[in-house]
Amino acid sequence: MLTRAAELSGGSSEPITQLGYALAKSGNREKAQATLEELKSAAKEKYVPVYSFAMIYNGLGEREEALNYLEKSFDEREVQISFIKIDTRRDEFRVEPRFSEIVKLMHLE
Numbered sequence: 001m002l003t004r005a006a007e008l009s010g011g012s013s014e015p016i017t018q019l020g021y022a023l024a025k026s027g028n029r030e031k032a033q034a035t036l037e038e039l040k041s042a043a044k045e046k047y048v049p050v051y052s053f054a055m056i057y058n059g060l061g062e063r064e065e066a067l068n069y070l071e072k073s074f075d076e077r078e079v080q081i082s083f084i085k086i087d088t089r090r091d092e093f094r095v096e097p098r099f100s101e102i103v104k105l106m107h108l109e
Contacts, residue, residue, distance in 0.1 A: 013039055017052040021089065024059030032060055049073065051080035058089060067098045074102050084108070 020035030036056050039048050054069035070093075073081040084090060084099075085108045093099040103109055 013042065013048045013052050016042075017055050020052075020056035021059040024056055024061075029060060032056060049078050049080055050076060051078050055089070058093070063093070063096070067093070067096060070102055071098065074105065081106070 016035055016039055020032050020039070023029075023035065024032035036053065039052055039056075042048050050069045051073040054066045054073060057063075057066035057069060070081070070084070081102075084106065085103055090099070
């Protein structure tokens with residue numbers, strides 16, 4: 001389904017992000033990495049939320065890189081970051097001091 005959504009999206013980053021996350025969580029690292037590269041390439045020509053990169057790095061288990069992008073998302077005041085406290089895909093980060101700091105800075109504690 002996500003593959004088809006990405007194909008039909010007209011280049012929208014959201015379905016590609018969701019596909020990359022799902023691929024990563026299902027253990028298909030190579031294809032998840034390919035979605036990251038696709039988004040990075042697209043970001044050279046149009047806006048791609050940095051939250052998208054955080055999502056895929058999270059799926060890949062690359063916690064430090066995901067946190068780096070979450071901090072950038074906060075700095076850029078992206079709308080996607082506003083769901084940080086309720087997004088269950090972030091559950092494994094809740095113990096991270098950097099994650100807690102973002103939540104605190106957003107006044108979501």
